[in-house]
Amino acid sequence: MTHKIAILGASGYTGAELIRLIATHPSMEITALSADRKAGMQMGDVFPHLRHLSLPKLVKIDEIDFTHVDLVFCALPHATSQAVIKKLPSKIKVVDLSADFRLRDLAEYEKWYGKPHSAPELQGEAVYGLTEFYRDDISAARLVAGTGCNAATGQFALRPLIAAGIIDLDEIIIDLKTGVSGAGRSLKENLLHAELSEGAHAYAVGGAHRHLAEFDQEFSAVAGRPVKVQFTPHLLPANRGIVATVYVKGDPKVIHKTLADAYKNEPFIVMLPFGEHPSTRHVRGSNFCHVGVVGDRIAGRTIVIAALDNLTKGSSGQALQNANLMLGEDETAGLMLAPVFP
Amino acid sequence: MTHKIAILGASGYTGAELIRLIATHPSMEITALSADRKAGMQMGDVFPHLRHLSLPKLVKIDEIDFTHVDLVFCALPHATSQAVIKKLPSKIKVVDLSADFRLRDLAEYEKWYGKPHSAPELQGEAVYGLTEFYRDDISAARLVAGTGCNAATGQFALRPLIAAGIIDLDEIIIDLKTGVSGAGRSLKENLLHAELSEGAHAYAVGGAHRHLAEFDQEFSAVAGRPVKVQFTPHLLPANRGIVATVYVKGDPKVIHKTLADAYKNEPFIVMLPFGEHPSTRHVRGSNFCHVGVVGDRIAGRTIVIAALDNLTKGSSGQALQNANLMLGEDETAGLMLAPVFP
Amino acid sequence: MTHKIAILGASGYTGAELIRLIATHPSMEITALSADRKAGMQMGDVFPHLRHLSLPKLVKIDEIDFTHVDLVFCALPHATSQAVIKKLPSKIKVVDLSADFRLRDLAEYEKWYGKPHSAPELQGEAVYGLTEFYRDDISAARLVAGTGCNAATGQFALRPLIAAGIIDLDEIIIDLKTGVSGAGRSLKENLLHAELSEGAHAYAVGGAHRHLAEFDQEFSAVAGRPVKVQFTPHLLPANRGIVATVYVKGDPKVIHKTLADAYKNEPFIVMLPFGEHPSTRHVRGSNFCHVGVVGDRIAGRTIVIAALDNLTKGSSGQALQNANLMLGEDETAGLMLAPVFP
Amino acid sequence: MTHKIAILGASGYTGAELIRLIATHPSMEITALSADRKAGMQMGDVFPHLRHLSLPKLVKIDEIDFTHVDLVFCALPHATSQAVIKKLPSKIKVVDLSADFRLRDLAEYEKWYGKPHSAPELQGEAVYGLTEFYRDDISAARLVAGTGCNAATGQFALRPLIAAGIIDLDEIIIDLKTGVSGAGRSLKENLLHAELSEGAHAYAVGGAHRHLAEFDQEFSAVAGRPVKVQFTPHLLPANRGIVATVYVKGDPKVIHKTLADAYKNEPFIVMLPFGEHPSTRHVRGSNFCHVGVVGDRIAGRTIVIAALDNLTKGSSGQALQNANLMLGEDETAGLMLAPVFP
Incomplete structure (x- = not known):
């Protein structure tokens, strides 16, 4: 049919x-x-x-x-x-x-x-x-x-961790880098090639990006109490692709296992081996999201990185x-x- | 099976x-x-x-x-x-x-x-x-x-014209621009990002590129007599994509019709309306080749432009x-x- | 003062x-x-x-x-x-x-x-x-x-040759590639990063670009008779830089010597050794114009290539x-x- | 002389x-x-x-x-x-x-x-x-x-704050994005244009980057006690430019004033008005470093962003x-x- x-x-x-x-x-x-x-x-x-x-x-x-x-x-x-x-x-x-x-x-x-x-x-x-x-x-x-495309990326990195109660809910930072196609085909000076290529900058710094409303709603619902994250998006000289570098406090091995378990039957979420992390180039044009976990040199701190194609x-x-x-x-x-x- | x-x-x-x-x-x-x-x-x-x-x-x-x-x-x-x-x-x-x-x-x-x-x-x-x-x-x-990827692009622009005998065989110039992935994943200084991005340059100028051997063989076979073209490839700050701008002497309308007839049943060759011409961006990642024809302001001169993805x-x-x-x-x-x- | x-x-x-x-x-x-x-x-x-x-x-x-x-x-x-x-x-x-x-x-x-x-x-x-x-x-x-920035580039490649009477005035083709800043800071869909990066395309094909008016005026004045060239500009995914690949009929060594003599005291025109040719990357942000000459494998045909920064x-x-x-x-x-x- | x-x-x-x-x-x-x-x-x-x-x-x-x-x-x-x-x-x-x-x-x-x-x-x-x-x-x-170029960028954002004792020394995160020229002209697969353009990825995640040794040495010396920061560099599809997004705990206005006072006579450090932040594109090819401060929506959290050209x-x-x-x-x-x- x-x-x-x-x-x-x-x-x-x-x-x-x-x-x-x-x-x-x-x-x-x-x-x-x-x-x-x-x-x-x-x-x-x-x-x-x-x-x-x-x-x-x-x-x-x-x-x-x-x-x-x-x-x-x-x-x-x-x-x-x-x-x-x-x-x-x-x-x-x-x-x-x-x-x-x-x-x-x-x-x-x-x-x-x-x-x-x-x-x-x-x-x-x-x-x-x-x-x-x-x-x-x-x-x-x-x-x-x-x-939201940024909201999706951040949630793939964080939802199972919040649900499992294994990270500090008051100490989450999402530093995200996105390609420009997420802004659409609109005629704005800051989307011109000459204004974007060969560089990078943050935008909507300090809590101004609308996708925060989704983070607030979803993370709070999962946690069963209010959760507010810090979120700084950056614009890349690239058309497609988002990579979110997420800083959390929690045990890296536990975090990796929790994510791996959560996604083990998901057709589109590819969990990388512990210590590896993804690149936007490796998901471009596809519906896959790659997720990686690395432990910091400071005990009890973990970096979770998720990458996907914002348009797909x-x-x-x-x-x-x-x-x-x-x-x-x-x-x-x-x-x-x-x-x-x- | x-x-x-x-x-x-x-x-x-x-x-x-x-x-x-x-x-x-x-x-x-x-x-x-x-x-x-x-x-x-x-x-x-x-x-x-x-x-x-x-x-x-x-x-x-x-x-x-x-x-x-x-x-x-x-x-x-x-x-x-x-x-x-x-x-x-x-x-x-x-x-x-x-x-x-x-x-x-x-x-x-x-x-x-x-x-x-x-x-x-x-x-x-x-x-x-x-x-x-x-x-x-x-x-x-x-x-x-x-x-060869360049050889394919040039031939899609030219073979039906040479076969039909409607262009001057001694006055063909192929000015081609190609992305860098055609050079493969080899470790060469001139393939580094820092050497390539934000610019362009010609290479193998004057008849040195090996794909000329294919042009010589194929065009001569089609014409039934030796044909030698001029061919200048240029390297683009792009990974995929070739666009060949081909200068010929012949009537633009006849040239467009000849190509359109030759390709009318081809699943992968997309003939553009007369006066339009292609971009590498519109074939990226696909097996399609777009071909366009524009008449020059000088009577009897025509520009044929073909674009395809070199890796596909x-x-x-x-x-x-x-x-x-x-x-x-x-x-x-x-x-x-x-x-x-x- | x-x-x-x-x-x-x-x-x-x-x-x-x-x-x-x-x-x-x-x-x-x-x-x-x-x-x-x-x-x-x-x-x-x-x-x-x-x-x-x-x-x-x-x-x-x-x-x-x-x-x-x-x-x-x-x-x-x-x-x-x-x-x-x-x-x-x-x-x-x-x-x-x-x-x-x-x-x-x-x-x-x-x-x-x-x-x-x-x-x-x-x-x-x-x-x-x-x-x-x-x-x-x-x-x-x-x-x-x-x-015009394109007009300047083409003239640096050609004026001394036309003045010297050593090339065929009816057979000049300028295939030019330019960065996007020449189009200014204007809000046009075709200047967006997402429409430009990672590819290339021709524009104003067939004699439609206004800089042709300058070529016509100047080359005709130098030659003492009407001269009309073919000119195809292409847009690069780069902000600055023009490289003009110019196809002429004339002896390559004579052409190189004529240009070298014309520019030998010029502070900003850098003549490359015979057989070498320039890149836009090597003039970016500067007032220099690099000019190179290569002989084609077909006797009597020469490629002259000039590069400069369109904004400088x-x-x-x-x-x-x-x-x-x-x-x-x-x-x-x-x-x-x-x-x-x- | x-x-x-x-x-x-x-x-x-x-x-x-x-x-x-x-x-x-x-x-x-x-x-x-x-x-x-x-x-x-x-x-x-x-x-x-x-x-x-x-x-x-x-x-x-x-x-x-x-x-x-x-x-x-x-x-x-x-x-x-x-x-x-x-x-x-x-x-x-x-x-x-x-x-x-x-x-x-x-x-x-x-x-x-x-x-x-x-x-x-x-x-x-x-x-x-x-x-x-x-x-x-x-x-x-x-x-x-x-x-180190990354070490310089992070220090311009942080040294006066650490010296003034106005931020939490145990809660500093430097999320940094750098162009590729910092890696030099070396022949490595991960520096090829085809591996870098149109995307981004982190590297040396979790405390593996050698510039951490400089952060440790300098920040500890300034603070008069051991200071260890988190530091995640990312590679951009750009040749020049570093932007460091630094997350600290401290009052945003005090932080801005402290930096502005520290740099008010510096010829090369340009302090942006409170709430503004820099882009790598605006320092390219120059010896200037732009520094901006934004307060987060979460009280007591501040984002300091510094940008400079890694080669200059x-x-x-x-x-x-x-x-x-x-x-x-x-x-x-x-x-x-x-x-x-x-």
Whole structure:
């Protein structure tokens, strides 16, 4: 059986990445693509790397006939996403890649995103889309909220440790380095090649990054008490890839074993041998997340490092993994592509 | 039916790329991997991006039992390749990725590669591996010689034009720009990041590049008379990708139509609309080659531009495409992966 | 004696580059900086790499008191430049970095830039700013028109050859590769890091690039008859640097000797030994232009390759070199900085 | 008066950087350059970006006549450096860029560098070359030991804070990102462009990096008690630049004021306004170090970020700054070059 898929907001990087992945999916067919400003264009003109595919023309959302659509990927900006999703026929399954349905506490949403939530009734049914930890809920969900790409990376390093109660919850630092595609295809001076290549810098330092809202929500829920981490993202001169260097207090061997046990049956989480650590280059273009653990020379301190591709495992690959579950397909369908190196 | 595959020289970039592609191939199984200096290691230690795969351990060639091997990919350096292939059981099909069997004239081989050919008897049965132009011969071959990556790019731009007799054969210039992975994983000062990033330079200028031997052989064969082109490769600060800007004398519209007709049924050659031209970014990680044609402001002059990924369509993807034909499989099996962008 | 300098349009890359160079100039003092949209800001906030300098605040042009200004660098967009310069006090010397005064034929200006020239009376006194070939005129000029960066590179490779009559004037091809800073700090999708890194593509193919107007004007003037070249620029994943690979018909040794003789006393043109050729990396951040000559394997064909930094020798360095002449200073003052490598 | 300078080990990146800086120094003349394997070559052939300079030919160290040499920059590998420096005439001043004389405790040297020190008598007179903190000693020294580039960056962020006793000495984490030129021009697989571009990874995780020996020595000396920090370096796809993100416990405003006071008269340390933080791009090619301070959302936690160019302020620029002091010149001579951006 082939599932009919619509992608809303197909002219951004996450939309294009969804199409790349679905192109070799055995049981999905893309039947509609929307892009507001680029409506009327062919996808191959907006993203020439997809020229070889036969794809529907880009249209405005209003022009889509949703009658036979089984699942919608919504790759629109936050705030827009809410407004669009609440108008969709309620029988359609939805995977939202925006931030709109990630935060269960509506006050937190308003605090971090600067305006009230406009679809609070939908928030109630939304499931947080970190597949490895919400698998059953996602399988049964109608609406799944894709996680932040940085939030996913940090959680893969930390959730099992917090759950196991083996690290100091008040002393967690996530120093994260990310490629630039996470910022999307937007026209901003700080995303120009001339402003980014051959260097690095931190941004949103000191607790200003919105993905902290996800860390706060998820880590506190896992711990059963409030947990606040420090989080400093840095921008790399690279398009894809996130590496999170996480500093914790706890025994390195216990930490490694806890993570290895937690992930031993996960198809996409690759646990490295103790003492080894990952590189963004080795997950690029794939849905894999590599996790490594190293003990510090100071006893009782451990460094956990996780790496994934922000557009794949951090966003569109995760979305497809969730869609597979929601549609009753093999969770890994269309997602076993090996990373592209070099 | 599953074909049993061995890859010799698996510790280089083309070996790794073969494994990446075969990882999702429906009817191939890798049963042996060789790597001389890295024998005894796991592939995931040599190339951590392949860590998620179950692969045979790297061994020396002598340790491989070829009894049940159906096809060998030989990704060894030239000269070594000859010596190894002539010792293989004669029933095994071979796709060689080195330069050893590309040149039908043994004197040309000696001239360009600096030593006599050591397996002249095998040269006689080798088929030149440019799939789109040698498809029938490849399907029937036991030994196929993969082309040079630059040689493939230039030929996709030019062969149909030379065959059709619509361009001046004495006035062809190929100005080519290539990523660095074509030079392999070798330890050379000029391949260091610090020597390459943020700049560009020509190399092998004036007729010194060995892929000229392939241009000479193939273009002369197609034309039925000697053809010598000018060819200047340049090194880009990029890992994958070749773009060849080809200057010819001939009518641009006729040239575009001739190429479009030649490639209209080709699954991997994407002909762009007249006046458009390709980018290496839009073929990265894929087996596609994009070809564009633009007329110059000077009447009777045309620029043909072709772009492909040197490791995929220019090398390992081409090799797999040929292997599919040799094994009676669908030519596109394992090769329809969309390019990775951005 | 210290010359008082104003820079109009200081918030772009060429403006910042002028400040970088003037920072160590022995006899220039920057007394005014304009930037329309960023008026009121400190230069160190617009360009943090200049934070260590004491510089005037950015203001609107109308706010500048030009009474004591000796020379103005005008780094404004074309069309705007004309309008501004014609309002400046006529005693002030002006180096214009835009395209507005490069073309002596006003009809050519209108053809290439799409609107009539608004300061035709000034065009009459403007001197084309390719220092090495207009040195005397520049020394005496009030208004000097900086050249296009690509136009400068191509001319360094070709002017002495055209003047000497030793190459075929109807068979010149300039295949040029340029870094992205030449496009300025403008918000365009095709200048984003994610759209540019790790690849290359041609643009303005077939005779569409405006710098062709300069090639046409200058080469025809040197030859004494119309000369039209082919010119294909390519965009590199690099910020600075242009390398022009120029294909000509003529004797390589004669060509090398002609260029070497032409440049033997030039402080900024470095002629490489016969058979060697340059890299953009070896001129980065400097006012030097490296020129090399290689003979092709086809007799009578020669490749001339020139490399320079588009922001320095191709733009702001050239502008300062011209300003030095106009002010009676040593032509090399502030410009002998060695290239930055790696 | 012109000082006669010899550079030993001139064929590496730090040697080339010294020449770049000295090229515009008002009172230094390079009279000898050594390079063991490249003896007999011209510097312009080893580093074509220096082609425009008249420089002595590369020779072996034994061939240098040190009679009239005033100061030697020793840019040799560690261990080699000791052996060479102890043979130099004792009247010659020496700035060593290797690790050989950085550690006052010879046992620490042996522990971190794996072999006994071979010139212990010289270690006694060596001064640690962090100019801003050892200025008087350096002015009087015959032998100055250049610091590690990472060690310098971390110390600029931390020394005044440790001296002032305003941060928790047991809770310091330095998460550092560095360009690749710090590893030199050595032929290692992990320095190839194809292994580095478009990604990032940590290395020497958990306390394995040799620059920790300098942190231990210096911070403990400043604090008057043992101080051990955590330090994780990461490799960036960039040639130049280090940014250190330092996590401390202490009041952010007090920390900012302490650093601002400490550096208010320093010509090369640029303190950013509270809440701002630096980028490697804004110091590239210069001797400046930018330092910023941001308070975390968790009270009592502060992030200090320092950025510098590893080849300039982190190595050759620091060396020249020290040499200026040792020779009685203005400390900033030859070093006021503005950063190169973009």
